[in-house]
Amino acid sequence: MKHLFIPAIALLAVSTPALAEQPSVGQTPDTVSAAHARDDGVNMKRLRDDVKARKPRSSRAKGEIPSILPPLPPMTAKAAVPQDWPAYKPVSVLLVRDAYSVPTFISEKNDISDNGASLSYTRNGIANTQTIAGKGAVFYAVSQWIPPAGNDPNVVGLGHYSLVSGVEWDLKTKNNLHQTTGPVSALFGSEFLIASPVIPLSFLKSNIVYTTDASDGRAQIYGAEFAWQPVAPQFRIGTTTRLSRDLDLWLGFYPTLNADYFHVGNSGDFTNLVTGRDYLWIGPKVQADLSFHSGILERYSFFLKYFYLYDALNGGGQNVNYGQVGAKAKLIEWTDPNGDPLGNLSLLLRYTNGTAVRTLQQNNELYAGVTLKFGNVPDPSKRAE
Structure with a gap:
Protein backbone atom coordinates (compact mmCIF):
# COMPACT_ATOMS: atom_id res chain seq x y z
CA MET A 1 0.00 0.00 0.00
CA LYS A 2 2.94 2.31 0.51
CA HIS A 3 3.19 3.35 -3.14
CA LEU A 4 -0.50 4.38 -3.16
CA PHE A 5 -0.13 6.92 -0.36
CA ILE A 6 2.97 8.80 -1.53
CA PRO A 7 1.16 10.98 -4.17
CA ALA A 8 -1.66 11.72 -1.75
CA ILE A 9 0.69 12.88 0.99
CA ALA A 10 2.58 15.15 -1.44
CA LEU A 11 -0.64 16.99 -2.33
CA LEU A 12 -2.31 16.91 1.11
CA ALA A 13 -3.18 20.62 1.08
CA VAL A 14 -4.95 20.78 -2.27
CA SER A 15 -6.21 17.31 -3.08
CA THR A 16 -7.95 14.34 -1.52
CA PRO A 17 -6.67 10.77 -1.41
CA ALA A 18 -7.89 8.53 -4.20
CA LEU A 19 -11.57 7.88 -3.57
CA ALA A 20 -11.23 4.21 -4.40
CA GLU A 21 -8.79 3.76 -1.51
CA GLN A 22 -11.12 5.22 1.13
CA PRO A 23 -13.32 2.74 3.06
CA SER A 24 -17.05 3.38 2.75
CA VAL A 25 -18.81 5.31 5.50
CA GLY A 26 -19.54 3.03 8.44
CA GLN A 27 -16.78 0.50 7.74
CA THR A 28 -14.38 -0.45 10.52
CA PRO A 29 -11.21 -2.58 10.63
CA ASP A 30 -13.33 -5.49 11.88
CA THR A 31 -15.93 -5.34 9.08
CA VAL A 32 -13.26 -5.04 6.40
CA SER A 33 -11.36 -7.96 7.89
CA ALA A 34 -14.53 -10.08 7.93
CA ALA A 35 -15.19 -9.28 4.29
CA HIS A 36 -11.78 -10.72 3.37
CA ALA A 37 -11.86 -13.62 5.79
CA ARG A 38 -12.49 -16.22 3.06
CA ASP A 39 -9.75 -14.89 0.75
CA ASP A 40 -6.74 -17.19 0.60
CA GLY A 41 -3.35 -15.69 1.24
CA VAL A 42 -4.55 -12.44 2.87
CA ASN A 43 -2.35 -11.15 5.67
CA MET A 44 -5.13 -10.23 8.12
CA LYS A 45 -2.87 -8.38 10.57
CA ARG A 46 -1.45 -6.16 7.84
CA LEU A 47 -4.92 -5.54 6.39
CA ARG A 48 -6.19 -4.46 9.80
CA ASP A 49 -3.18 -2.14 10.29
CA ASP A 50 -3.63 -0.62 6.82
CA VAL A 51 -7.30 0.19 7.45
CA LYS A 52 -6.49 1.71 10.83
CA ALA A 53 -3.82 3.89 9.20
CA ARG A 54 -6.47 5.45 6.94
CA LYS A 55 -8.60 6.69 9.82
CA PRO A 56 -8.41 10.49 10.25
CA ARG A 57 -6.60 11.74 13.31
CA SER A 58 -6.05 15.04 15.05
CA SER A 59 -2.39 15.82 14.40
CA ARG A 60 -2.23 18.82 16.72
CA ALA A 61 -3.42 16.76 19.68
CA LYS A 62 -0.52 14.35 19.12
CA GLY A 63 2.07 17.08 18.66
CA GLU A 64 2.50 16.44 14.97
CA ILE A 65 2.63 18.93 12.12
CA PRO A 66 -0.93 20.23 11.50
CA SER A 67 -2.59 20.18 8.11
CA ILE A 68 -2.93 23.48 6.28
CA LEU A 69 -6.27 22.74 4.66
CA PRO A 70 -9.57 22.06 6.44
CA PRO A 71 -10.52 18.39 6.89
CA LEU A 72 -12.73 16.89 4.20
CA PRO A 73 -16.26 15.70 4.99
CA PRO A 74 -17.05 11.96 4.97
CA MET A 75 -17.38 10.60 1.43
CA THR A 76 -18.35 7.34 -0.18
CA ALA A 77 -16.50 5.90 -3.16
CA LYS A 78 -18.94 7.59 -5.58
CA ALA A 79 -19.31 10.95 -3.79
CA ALA A 80 -17.52 14.09 -4.92
CA VAL A 81 -16.37 16.91 -2.64
CA PRO A 82 -19.49 19.05 -2.14
CA GLN A 83 -18.96 22.54 -3.56
CA ASP A 84 -21.25 24.06 -0.93
CA TRP A 85 -19.50 22.48 2.06
Whole structure:
Protein backbone atom coordinates (compact mmCIF):
# COMPACT_ATOMS: atom_id res chain seq x y z
CA MET A 1 0.00 0.00 0.00
CA LYS A 2 2.94 2.31 0.51
CA HIS A 3 3.19 3.35 -3.14
CA LEU A 4 -0.50 4.38 -3.16
CA PHE A 5 -0.13 6.92 -0.36
CA ILE A 6 2.97 8.80 -1.53
CA PRO A 7 1.16 10.98 -4.17
CA ALA A 8 -1.66 11.72 -1.75
CA ILE A 9 0.69 12.88 0.99
CA ALA A 10 2.58 15.15 -1.44
CA LEU A 11 -0.64 16.99 -2.33
CA LEU A 12 -2.31 16.91 1.11
CA ALA A 13 -3.18 20.62 1.08
CA VAL A 14 -4.95 20.78 -2.27
CA SER A 15 -6.21 17.31 -3.08
CA THR A 16 -7.95 14.34 -1.52
CA PRO A 17 -6.67 10.77 -1.41
CA ALA A 18 -7.89 8.53 -4.20
CA LEU A 19 -11.57 7.88 -3.57
CA ALA A 20 -11.23 4.21 -4.40
CA GLU A 21 -8.79 3.76 -1.51
CA GLN A 22 -11.12 5.22 1.13
CA PRO A 23 -13.32 2.74 3.06
CA SER A 24 -17.05 3.38 2.75
CA VAL A 25 -18.81 5.31 5.50
CA GLY A 26 -19.54 3.03 8.44
CA GLN A 27 -16.78 0.50 7.74
CA THR A 28 -14.38 -0.45 10.52
CA PRO A 29 -11.21 -2.58 10.63
CA ASP A 30 -13.33 -5.49 11.88
CA THR A 31 -15.93 -5.34 9.08
CA VAL A 32 -13.26 -5.04 6.40
CA SER A 33 -11.36 -7.96 7.89
CA ALA A 34 -14.53 -10.08 7.93
CA ALA A 35 -15.19 -9.28 4.29
CA HIS A 36 -11.78 -10.72 3.37
CA ALA A 37 -11.86 -13.62 5.79
CA ARG A 38 -12.49 -16.22 3.06
CA ASP A 39 -9.75 -14.89 0.75
CA ASP A 40 -6.74 -17.19 0.60
CA GLY A 41 -3.35 -15.69 1.24
CA VAL A 42 -4.55 -12.44 2.87
CA ASN A 43 -2.35 -11.15 5.67
CA MET A 44 -5.13 -10.23 8.12
CA LYS A 45 -2.87 -8.38 10.57
CA ARG A 46 -1.45 -6.16 7.84
CA LEU A 47 -4.92 -5.54 6.39
CA ARG A 48 -6.19 -4.46 9.80
CA ASP A 49 -3.18 -2.14 10.29
CA ASP A 50 -3.63 -0.62 6.82
CA VAL A 51 -7.30 0.19 7.45
CA LYS A 52 -6.49 1.71 10.83
CA ALA A 53 -3.82 3.89 9.20
CA ARG A 54 -6.47 5.45 6.94
CA LYS A 55 -8.60 6.69 9.82
CA PRO A 56 -8.41 10.49 10.25
CA ARG A 57 -6.60 11.74 13.31
CA SER A 58 -6.05 15.04 15.05
CA SER A 59 -2.39 15.82 14.40
CA ARG A 60 -2.23 18.82 16.72
CA ALA A 61 -3.42 16.76 19.68
CA LYS A 62 -0.52 14.35 19.12
CA GLY A 63 2.07 17.08 18.66
CA GLU A 64 2.50 16.44 14.97
CA ILE A 65 2.63 18.93 12.12
CA PRO A 66 -0.93 20.23 11.50
CA SER A 67 -2.59 20.18 8.11
CA ILE A 68 -2.93 23.48 6.28
CA LEU A 69 -6.27 22.74 4.66
CA PRO A 70 -9.57 22.06 6.44
CA PRO A 71 -10.52 18.39 6.89
CA LEU A 72 -12.73 16.89 4.20
CA PRO A 73 -16.26 15.70 4.99
CA PRO A 74 -17.05 11.96 4.97
CA MET A 75 -17.38 10.60 1.43
CA THR A 76 -18.35 7.34 -0.18
CA ALA A 77 -16.50 5.90 -3.16
CA LYS A 78 -18.94 7.59 -5.58
CA ALA A 79 -19.31 10.95 -3.79
CA ALA A 80 -17.52 14.09 -4.92
CA VAL A 81 -16.37 16.91 -2.64
CA PRO A 82 -19.49 19.05 -2.14
CA GLN A 83 -18.96 22.54 -3.56
CA ASP A 84 -21.25 24.06 -0.93
CA TRP A 85 -19.50 22.48 2.06
CA PRO A 86 -19.13 25.24 4.73
CA ALA A 87 -15.32 25.12 4.74
CA TYR A 88 -15.31 26.05 1.03
CA LYS A 89 -17.55 29.10 1.32
CA PRO A 90 -15.99 32.61 1.23
CA VAL A 91 -15.29 34.17 4.63
CA SER A 92 -14.34 37.70 5.59
CA VAL A 93 -12.78 39.21 8.69
CA LEU A 94 -11.65 42.63 9.96
CA LEU A 95 -8.11 42.57 11.37
CA VAL A 96 -6.38 45.06 13.69
CA ARG A 97 -2.64 44.37 13.89
CA ASP A 98 0.71 46.11 14.32
CA ALA A 99 1.61 45.85 10.62
CA TYR A 100 0.92 43.98 7.42
CA SER A 101 1.73 40.32 8.03
CA VAL A 102 4.83 38.69 6.54
CA PRO A 103 3.17 35.23 6.54
CA THR A 104 -0.11 34.75 4.73
CA PHE A 105 -3.23 35.90 6.56
CA ILE A 106 -5.08 32.65 5.87
CA SER A 107 -3.25 29.51 6.99
CA GLU A 108 -3.47 26.72 9.52
CA LYS A 109 -2.46 29.18 12.24
CA ASN A 110 -5.57 31.17 13.12
CA ASP A 111 -3.77 33.87 15.14
CA ILE A 112 -1.38 34.84 12.36
CA SER A 113 0.30 38.29 12.70
CA ASP A 114 -0.02 38.01 16.45
CA ASN A 115 0.92 41.53 17.59
CA GLY A 116 -1.73 44.19 18.02
CA ALA A 117 -1.77 47.91 17.31
CA SER A 118 -0.01 50.07 19.91
CA LEU A 119 -0.57 53.56 21.27
CA SER A 120 1.56 55.48 23.77
CA TYR A 121 1.25 58.88 25.46
CA THR A 122 4.05 60.92 27.07
CA ARG A 123 3.78 64.29 28.82
CA ASN A 124 6.77 66.47 29.71
CA GLY A 125 5.63 68.81 32.49
CA ILE A 126 8.81 70.91 32.42
CA ALA A 127 8.78 71.59 28.68
CA ASN A 128 4.98 71.55 28.62
CA THR A 129 4.91 69.17 25.63
CA GLN A 130 2.95 66.04 24.84
CA THR A 131 3.82 63.16 22.54
CA ILE A 132 1.53 60.47 21.18
CA ALA A 133 2.94 57.58 19.16
CA GLY A 134 0.87 54.99 17.35
CA LYS A 135 1.78 51.96 15.22
CA GLY A 136 -0.78 49.68 13.66
CA ALA A 137 -2.78 48.45 10.70
CA VAL A 138 -6.43 47.80 9.88
CA PHE A 139 -7.17 45.24 7.15
CA TYR A 140 -10.22 43.58 5.70
CA ALA A 141 -9.57 40.07 4.39
CA VAL A 142 -11.82 37.98 2.15
CA SER A 143 -10.79 34.36 1.66
CA GLN A 144 -11.99 31.11 0.14
CA TRP A 145 -10.69 27.55 0.02
CA ILE A 146 -11.00 25.85 -3.37
CA PRO A 147 -12.47 22.31 -3.43
CA PRO A 148 -9.85 19.82 -4.66
CA ALA A 149 -10.46 18.59 -8.20
CA GLY A 150 -8.22 15.52 -8.05
CA ASN A 151 -5.02 14.05 -6.67
CA ASP A 152 -2.70 14.13 -9.68
CA PRO A 153 0.71 15.36 -8.40
CA ASN A 154 1.71 16.48 -11.91
CA VAL A 155 -1.04 19.10 -12.15
CA VAL A 156 -0.63 22.64 -10.83
CA GLY A 157 -3.55 23.41 -8.53
CA LEU A 158 -5.01 26.34 -6.60
CA GLY A 159 -6.02 25.48 -3.05
CA HIS A 160 -6.89 28.87 -1.61
CA TYR A 161 -7.03 32.58 -2.36
CA SER A 162 -7.53 35.72 -0.29
CA LEU A 163 -7.89 39.43 -1.00
CA VAL A 164 -6.60 41.77 1.69
CA SER A 165 -6.95 45.56 1.67
CA GLY A 166 -6.22 48.09 4.37
CA VAL A 167 -4.16 50.89 5.87
CA GLU A 168 -0.91 50.77 7.84
CA TRP A 169 0.66 53.59 9.91
CA ASP A 170 3.61 54.40 12.19
CA LEU A 171 3.03 57.92 13.53
CA LYS A 172 4.29 60.34 16.17
CA THR A 173 2.86 63.70 17.21
CA LYS A 174 4.97 66.29 19.03
CA ASN A 175 4.93 69.90 20.19
CA ASN A 176 1.53 69.94 21.84
CA LEU A 177 0.12 67.65 19.13
CA HIS A 178 0.62 70.28 16.42
CA GLN A 179 3.14 68.23 14.43
CA THR A 180 2.56 64.72 13.11
CA THR A 181 5.26 62.68 11.38
CA GLY A 182 5.60 59.19 10.01
CA PRO A 183 4.40 57.06 7.08
CA VAL A 184 0.85 56.09 6.18
CA SER A 185 0.38 53.33 3.57
CA ALA A 186 -2.68 52.09 1.72
CA LEU A 187 -2.41 48.51 0.48
CA PHE A 188 -4.38 46.06 -1.62
CA GLY A 189 -3.05 42.53 -1.63
CA SER A 190 -3.77 39.02 -2.84
CA GLU A 191 -2.60 35.59 -1.69
CA PHE A 192 -2.73 32.22 -3.46
CA LEU A 193 -1.90 28.72 -2.21
CA ILE A 194 -0.35 26.77 -5.08
CA ALA A 195 0.53 23.09 -5.45
CA SER A 196 2.88 21.99 -8.22
CA PRO A 197 4.94 18.93 -9.20
CA VAL A 198 8.18 20.83 -8.51
CA ILE A 199 7.31 22.48 -5.18
CA PRO A 200 4.44 20.66 -3.43
CA LEU A 201 3.09 23.71 -1.60
CA SER A 202 3.79 27.44 -1.60
CA PHE A 203 2.05 30.77 -1.21
CA LEU A 204 2.30 33.60 -3.74
CA LYS A 205 1.60 37.11 -2.46
CA SER A 206 1.33 40.47 -4.22
CA ASN A 207 0.53 43.96 -2.93
CA ILE A 208 -0.14 47.30 -4.55
CA VAL A 209 1.06 50.00 -2.15
CA TYR A 210 0.85 53.79 -1.90
CA THR A 211 2.76 55.57 0.90
CA THR A 212 2.76 59.20 1.98
CA ASP A 213 3.83 61.25 5.01
CA ALA A 214 1.37 62.26 7.72
CA SER A 215 2.76 65.79 8.16
CA ASP A 216 1.45 67.32 4.91
CA GLY A 217 0.98 64.44 2.45
CA ARG A 218 3.71 65.65 0.08
CA ALA A 219 5.42 62.27 -0.18
CA GLN A 220 4.36 60.12 -3.13
CA ILE A 221 5.78 56.59 -3.06
CA TYR A 222 3.97 53.94 -5.04
CA GLY A 223 4.76 50.50 -6.33
CA ALA A 224 4.20 46.78 -5.87
CA GLU A 225 5.46 44.03 -3.59
CA PHE A 226 5.79 40.36 -4.53
CA ALA A 227 6.58 37.44 -2.20
CA TRP A 228 6.98 33.69 -2.36
CA GLN A 229 6.46 31.71 0.86
CA PRO A 230 7.37 28.00 0.73
CA VAL A 231 5.51 25.47 2.88
CA ALA A 232 7.71 22.54 3.94
CA PRO A 233 6.39 21.03 7.19
CA GLN A 234 9.13 18.38 7.25
CA PHE A 235 11.66 21.22 7.64
CA ARG A 236 9.39 23.35 9.91
CA ILE A 237 9.13 26.01 7.21
CA GLY A 238 5.96 27.95 6.56
CA THR A 239 3.99 26.32 9.38
CA THR A 240 3.74 25.88 13.14
CA THR A 241 5.31 22.84 14.82
CA ARG A 242 5.60 21.68 18.40
CA LEU A 243 9.02 21.88 20.06
CA SER A 244 8.11 20.55 23.51
CA ARG A 245 5.21 18.30 24.47
CA ASP A 246 5.65 18.93 28.20
CA LEU A 247 5.59 22.73 27.82
CA ASP A 248 3.24 22.67 24.82
CA LEU A 249 5.73 25.01 23.14
CA TRP A 250 5.25 25.74 19.43
CA LEU A 251 7.50 27.35 16.83
CA GLY A 252 6.18 29.29 13.84
CA PHE A 253 8.76 29.99 11.14
CA TYR A 254 7.76 31.94 8.01
CA PRO A 255 10.50 32.95 5.53
CA THR A 256 9.58 34.69 2.28
CA LEU A 257 11.58 35.68 -0.79
CA ASN A 258 10.59 39.18 -1.88
CA ALA A 259 10.87 41.61 -4.76
CA ASP A 260 9.59 45.13 -3.94
CA TYR A 261 9.49 47.75 -6.70
CA PHE A 262 8.78 51.42 -5.87
CA HIS A 263 8.95 54.79 -7.61
CA VAL A 264 9.45 57.95 -5.56
CA GLY A 265 7.41 60.76 -7.09
CA ASN A 266 8.21 63.01 -4.12
CA SER A 267 10.28 62.04 -1.09
CA GLY A 268 8.50 64.48 1.25
CA ASP A 269 9.59 63.92 4.84
CA PHE A 270 11.46 60.75 3.95
CA THR A 271 14.83 62.32 3.35
CA ASN A 272 16.64 59.00 2.86
CA LEU A 273 14.71 58.49 -0.39
CA VAL A 274 15.62 60.29 -3.63
CA THR A 275 12.83 62.04 -5.55
CA GLY A 276 12.41 60.60 -9.06
CA ARG A 277 14.37 57.42 -8.28
CA ASP A 278 13.15 53.85 -8.83
CA TYR A 279 13.95 51.14 -6.29
CA LEU A 280 13.92 47.37 -6.66
CA TRP A 281 14.56 45.74 -3.29
CA ILE A 282 15.17 41.97 -3.45
CA GLY A 283 15.77 39.61 -0.54
CA PRO A 284 14.29 37.65 2.37
CA LYS A 285 11.80 38.64 5.04
CA VAL A 286 11.62 36.31 8.02
CA GLN A 287 9.08 36.14 10.83
CA ALA A 288 9.28 33.63 13.69
CA ASP A 289 7.43 33.20 16.95
CA LEU A 290 7.46 30.98 20.03
CA SER A 291 4.18 30.43 21.85
CA PHE A 292 2.73 28.23 24.57
CA HIS A 293 -0.66 26.68 23.78
CA SER A 294 -1.61 25.53 27.29
CA GLY A 295 -0.51 25.56 30.91
CA ILE A 296 0.63 28.39 33.14
CA LEU A 297 2.76 29.89 30.33
CA GLU A 298 -0.08 30.03 27.79
CA ARG A 299 -0.39 33.82 27.94
CA TYR A 300 3.29 34.40 27.02
CA SER A 301 4.90 34.47 23.58
CA PHE A 302 8.03 35.75 21.82
CA PHE A 303 8.58 36.96 18.28
CA LEU A 304 11.26 38.04 15.82
CA LYS A 305 11.21 39.81 12.46
CA TYR A 306 14.16 40.36 10.14
CA PHE A 307 14.19 41.90 6.64
CA TYR A 308 17.19 42.22 4.35
CA LEU A 309 16.43 43.64 0.91
CA TYR A 310 19.18 44.52 -1.58
CA ASP A 311 18.83 47.73 -3.62
CA ALA A 312 19.26 46.06 -7.01
CA LEU A 313 18.78 49.15 -9.22
CA ASN A 314 21.31 51.28 -7.37
CA GLY A 315 24.15 48.86 -6.69
CA GLY A 316 23.21 48.25 -3.08
CA GLY A 317 23.41 51.91 -2.21
CA GLN A 318 20.18 51.99 -0.18
CA ASN A 319 19.45 48.56 1.22
CA VAL A 320 16.71 47.66 3.71
CA ASN A 321 18.09 46.13 6.90
CA TYR A 322 15.36 45.92 9.52
CA GLY A 323 15.02 43.88 12.71
CA GLN A 324 12.52 43.60 15.53
CA VAL A 325 12.41 41.34 18.59
CA GLY A 326 9.94 41.26 21.44
CA ALA A 327 7.84 39.48 24.04
CA LYS A 328 4.15 39.61 24.82
CA ALA A 329 1.85 38.71 27.71
CA LYS A 330 -1.92 38.61 27.24
CA LEU A 331 -3.84 40.60 29.84
CA ILE A 332 -7.44 40.19 28.64
CA GLU A 333 -8.83 37.99 25.87
CA TRP A 334 -12.23 38.02 24.17
CA THR A 335 -13.80 35.07 22.35
CA ASP A 336 -16.69 34.71 19.91
CA PRO A 337 -19.80 32.54 20.56
CA ASN A 338 -17.91 29.50 19.22
CA GLY A 339 -15.12 29.98 21.76
CA ASP A 340 -12.58 31.08 19.15
CA PRO A 341 -10.24 33.98 20.06
CA LEU A 342 -11.67 37.28 18.88
CA GLY A 343 -9.22 39.82 20.30
CA ASN A 344 -6.96 40.60 23.22
CA LEU A 345 -5.30 43.34 25.20
CA SER A 346 -1.63 42.53 25.80
CA LEU A 347 1.45 43.91 27.48
CA LEU A 348 4.18 44.21 24.84
CA LEU A 349 7.92 44.78 25.01
CA ARG A 350 9.67 45.21 21.64
CA TYR A 351 12.92 46.57 20.26
CA THR A 352 13.16 47.82 16.66
CA ASN A 353 16.37 48.70 14.82
CA GLY A 354 17.36 49.39 11.22
CA THR A 355 15.99 50.90 8.01
CA ALA A 356 12.29 50.42 7.34
CA VAL A 357 10.73 49.10 4.13
CA ARG A 358 9.31 51.62 1.63
CA THR A 359 10.63 54.76 3.41
CA LEU A 360 14.19 53.83 4.56
CA GLN A 361 13.46 55.59 7.86
CA GLN A 362 15.98 54.81 10.59
CA ASN A 363 14.65 52.99 13.68
CA ASN A 364 16.24 52.55 17.09
CA GLU A 365 13.32 52.27 19.47
CA LEU A 366 12.41 50.39 22.63
CA TYR A 367 8.68 50.18 23.28
CA ALA A 368 6.91 48.95 26.38
CA GLY A 369 3.17 49.34 26.58
CA VAL A 370 -0.25 47.90 25.84
CA THR A 371 -1.43 46.67 22.43
CA LEU A 372 -4.86 45.86 21.04
CA LYS A 373 -5.40 42.96 18.64
CA PHE A 374 -8.81 42.33 17.09
CA GLY A 375 -10.11 39.77 14.60
CA ASN A 376 -9.02 36.24 13.76
CA VAL A 377 -9.36 34.09 10.68
CA PRO A 378 -12.22 31.60 11.26
CA ASP A 379 -11.15 28.01 11.84
CA PRO A 380 -12.13 26.05 8.68
CA SER A 381 -12.57 22.77 10.56
CA LYS A 382 -15.07 24.33 12.94
CA ARG A 383 -17.02 25.83 10.06
CA ALA A 384 -17.30 22.34 8.65
CA GLU A 385 -19.08 20.92 11.70
